[in-house]
Amino acid sequence: MSQTTILNHNLLTHKLTLLRDKNTDVKDFRNLLYEIATLIAYEVTKTLPVKDAEVETPLCKMTGAVLENQPVLVPILRAGLGMVEPFLNIIPAAKVGHIGLARNHDTHLPEEYYCKLPDDISQREVIVLDPMLATGGSGSAAIDFIKKRGAKNIRFACIIAAPEGVEVIKKDHPDVDIFVGVLDECLNENAYIVPGLGDAGDRLFGTL
Ligand code: PRP
Ligand code: URA
Secondary structure, eight states, X not given: OOOEEEOOOHHHHHHHHHHHOTTOOHHHHHHHHHHHHHHHHHHHGGGOOEEEEEEEOSSOEEEEEEESSOOEEEEEETGGGGGHHHHHHHSTTOEEOEEEEEEOTXXXXXXXXXXXXXXXXXXXXXXXXXXXXXXXXXXXHHHHHHHHTTOOEEEEXXXXXXXXXXXXXHHHOTTOEEEEEXXXXXXXXXXXXXXXXXXXXXXXXXXX
């Protein structure tokens, strides 16, 4: 059974309040998203599997631990791209796959336009990155693609989630652990998260 971790971290809340502000410009939005994703990366990587490793310090030998495998980061294009660099900052040898999904503005359903994943994804921990979990359609579809390529150990990391989206991922993928910066109130009639921050991809890339 999967676990859902909601960070509820005061520094994250502070930065997220600035990120949400409609007057925050593209430069500050990028920087804040980077900083928030860094805080989430610490939590997501806390339980990555490790194996024993012998090491000799200047004083003695000891048994330490190293990661069993370097994980694969899979950002959901476009907005997920903003979370890649902060994760690579703390796991610089991670591999990176990409999944391109865009919500149809009328149906709100995700449509795939790109998918490139490492061949050995089945032997690695996979961390799916997307700042927004709204209806859960994009996240769930991305996890479907990754599972079809053989991945077995998948985590999903987002910054803001709607309760509806969390329930969809839990129902469709009960084996996937979910990490959420903050849980917002609901979705509006256009399937946007309320209070949310608007369209994350547009704000990150200045395409408003
Ligand atoms: C946004 C966001 C998620 C998705 C969440 O992407 O980055 O991928 O919507 O919504 P959902 O949970 O209802 O599927 P969008 O489709 O707007 O594409 P973009 O990142 O290219 O702007
Ligand atoms: N995608 C976004 O970028 N924002 C939302 O609120 C919902 C989906």
